[in-house]
Amino acid sequence: MLLRKDQLEESLNDEKKLIEEGRLKEDNPLDLSAGFNKLCEACRRGDLKLCQEMITDGVNINARDPFDYSPLILVGFPMQSLSHRMQNRIANRTFGKASLCGHYEVVQLLLESGALCERDTFQGERCLYNALNDRIRNLLLSYDYSKSTDPLQPFASHITSLLSRDEPRTSDIIVTALGESFHLHKFVLSARSPYFLKKFSAAPETSSWKIPPAIPPQAFGIAMRYVYLGEIPNDLGGGPGTGFSEDEILEGIDKISKHLEIRSLWDAVLENDDRRLSRQRRTEEVEKGRSQLEEWFLNNVMKHEVIVDTEKADEVRWDSNNGIFADVLLRADQTSEGSSDGITAEVSQVPPTKTSQSSLNGIPIGPASTPSRSPSQVRSPRTSILFPAHRAMLLRSEFFLTMFSSGFREAQTTPHLQIIPIDCSPAVLEIVLTFLYTEKADFPLDLAINVLFAADLLLIDRLKQKAAVVISTLGNGTMEPASDLQVVGTEIPQAEENIDIYDVVRAGWLTRVPRLEEFGARYFAYRLENYIDEEDFAELIRESAARIKGRQETDSIELLDDIRYYLSERFRLRFEDSGLEDMMDEGAAERGGAIGDGQGKVEAEDDGVDLGVEGLTITDRAMEGKNGNENEEGGVPQLNGAIRTLDGEIAGDEFAGDAINYQILLGKIDRLLDRLKLDA
DSSP, rough: OOOOHHHHHHHHHHHHHHHTSSSSSSOOBOOOOHHHHHHHHHHHHTOHHHHHHHOOOOOOOTTTTTTOOOOOHBBSSSTTTTHHHHHHHHHTTTTTOOOOOOOOOHHHHHHHHTTTOTTHHHHHHHHHOOOSHHHHHHHHHHHHHHHOTTHHHHHHHHHHTTTTOOOSSOEEEEEEEEEEEEEEEEHHHHHHHHHHHHHHHHHHHEEEOOOOTSOOOHHHHHHHHHTTTOOOOOOOSSTSSSSSOHHHHHHOOOOHHHTTTTHHHHHHHHHTTTTTHHHHHHHHHHHHHHHHHHIIIIIGGGGGEEEEGGGGGGOOOOSOOHHHHHHOOEEEEEEEEEEESSSEGGGGGSSSOOOOTTTTTOOOOOOOOOOOOOOSSSEEHHHHEEEEOOOHHHSSSSHHHHHHSSSSSGGSSSSSEEEESSSOOOOHHHHHHHHHHHHHOOOOOGGGHHHHHHHHHOOOOHHHHHHHHHHHHHHHOOOOOSSOETTTOOOOOOOOOOHHEEEEEEHHHTTOOOOHHHHHHHHHHHTTHHHTTTTHHHHHHHHHTSSSTOTTTOOOOOHHHHHHHHHHHHHHGGGTTOOOGGGOOOOOOGGGGGGGOOSEEOOOOTTTEOHHHHHHHOOOHHHHHHTTTTTTTTOBBBOTEEEOOOOSSEEEHHHHHHHHHHHHEEEEEEHHHHHHHHOO
């Protein structure tokens, strides 16, 4: 419905008043914090690693700077083709310290992390308008509103689905109200309701509960849907044939919200008519519910982990009727890589199994190991860690859903909790459980590949994608070439490798994650001179070629095709709209024009464009006497302002050097294929 101008102005004025009163939050609030400034600067430079670190630290990616630019807008406009002087002029005259850049990978990261790009809004249209690049614009358009603004929606949907899920059975308490039964979960009720937390702490064995007759079942059903992170329906369910009027149901909701000590339920019902306020409150409530479940998870599940010798892990007996309502134990075996020789000080230092005062919370174990009386050092036994868990949350994994829905032994009900071994380290299993219970997946780069394999094993696609994002961002750095061009006489420091790129590429193949395959190819392309001569690189190319069954001579090599594409991007990107693209296609025969001709001139020619530098003499005598000294390693003359290529020759300038380096690397690829006897 179209609004008249006066109606639109009135609506905007009402919205402004709600924001000033604090009842309505801005989608893009002003943020002057140091962390947000670092995020904006990282977006400008295309620093994926720093962007990921700032997002992990909790920086609001939908905030705006003093110039009304959000991080997503800052990465929309491609400026690589402009000169540094023009970029600085635009930055200083138009956007202050922030400038607009065109980094596709950063845009993708921001969108996947929940950045807003809603059409028909001011900020959303600005994102699309500034994306003067079809590739970025299409990416922005591919992220609709629900996908961008509600990253917790899958988590909330799963919690809500537990109310209606019949198979596999996961409920452990039945609540009755006037003949209606509600199959609920004590751990959810304890996390979301202070009343149930106190009730189950005092009597954890409770398996049934009857609500007062004065509360209509419809009111209790709405309350439980709210507790399970569901949306409050517009129709409360009262009227003829229901046995209760709408006023009685509202009164019942008020009573049950006070009884369960969840007053926010009543406020949500009252504000259900205002669409934007309702949407904001829904987002806040889902986040609050996630935080409550996270707190309950940390204080109950993680604090009751069991550390035991691996050979005695199967002897652990934990009663099914326990104080944290766990119904399964997950086992992860600790490897012995922590110590250099497998020696520890004393056996008594091995952490004991946990017990508590209550028999319901206790974790009885079979024959306990007695510590050695001898103080001498002995080899430490291999340990395992058992994590108590709830099947209701494990069902987020297709692996566990299939297991618990079938006739496997793990799906059977037994007096003691079933122990399910998981083929991963305890640290990785802890990350997996944290994700299943809280939707949070913050883990370091050194565990990312292990998390990727665990998520692939357990069929958790969202965690697998998060692991791929961590690898392709934290392991990416700034994705600057390792040693593209070097001024004669200077040394370019080699960046420290944070990942084993060979393992990353193979992991991408094994887990079928195209993002990692593309990342590996781009990583190689921007550092190809460091890897092209390694035998491991040749073996990786051979493996890529062997992935095609029944390979023919006309078949290409996927990894090598991607490397060639990104290698072209690495060198051509700086020449876009500069009229110098043809330089990249010059043959090796024209390289002589980029080196001195013996008459005091270094020049490179491309379609009549003179890129020479007058007055440069490359004889050893002239440079030794005027402009510098000899290189300590190879005796290569040092000349201020001259550029050295990958093969040690001197180029006239950066453009000529890039053209030469591009041909050098392509030639090395061809020679590698000849050596491997592969056609691509």
